[in-house]
Amino acid sequence: MAPPLAAVDAPLILTLGLAEPASALFNELRQRHFPPERNYLAAHLTLFHHLPGTEQQAIADALSTVVQARTPMPLQVSGLQFLGQGVAYKIGSEALEALHRELQQQWWPWLTPQDQQKRRPHITVQNKVRPGVAKALYEELSATFEPFDTTGTGLQLWAYRNGPWEWLHTFPFAG
Template sequence: MTSAPLILTLALDEPATRFFNDLRQQHFPPERNFLAAHLTLFHHLPGTEQVQIEETLTTLAQNQAPLALTVPGLQFLGQGVAYQVSSQELERLHRDLQRQWWAWLTPQDQQKRRPHVTIQNKVRPEVARALHEQLAAGFEPFAATGVGLQLWAYRNGPWEWLRSFAFGG
């Protein structure tokens, strides 16, 4: 168990993970790129509740089929670029977890999630705008799959992987 805040991310299938990581390696400022590409579901769960959180995630993952995802477009973040991710199944899963954990959630985690994978951040707006335009010019929507959940401890910068929960057991 940890006292550090916990972060919950959606694990993506191998082709999507490789695609997003390649772009992140190319476009994320190297001095700030501590993480692989990821889709965050919750930013700040209480580390003191890690055992209960892991029990919930174990049960959920055993009964959850992989999630069909669509990547319908790009999102300009002002100082970066992300790929939007869409899935009614993912929205339902997120809402269910929100209801269970509501008392623990920060205002950020109580909001409706706009799923995305950031491939560039913390750059000058004109650099981000140029990348957004470049990627949008040849963009075609594509499918991906959510294959599980990953739990991390936030360590004031780098994240420490704690455990994965594969869908379908």
């Protein structure tokens, strides 16, 4: 069971925590390339974009249960993705896909169409810039990119506050 958490009047966002040094790398790239007026938070991997704040305790209880059954999960940073107005790193992980499907099934009645889709995990380091600026960064980063492994360390629950996010709780993987 999760610690008692009050319902909030904002949508909830669920992200995956990342191990160092990958977290530091993505944060540094985001600081350099994300428009400062839109850069409200550190680099992250979003699993769900809009869960109901009124169900925060049920969501927290489910997360407390799923993290107990999991060890930190292996992730493969497999390439770059051009987003049109930004750049992201593609993340691959069978364990992450299985976790996402499990939570989707559990929360299906609450999910928006965006969260009902299959996840294409990524970490955005640039967004909301002119396409030419994004294309130049994509080409620059692609020229030296080599795939690497990192680890997902747990789940993070946030309240979306119309721009800034409010951290609510971290659920570390038990292993």
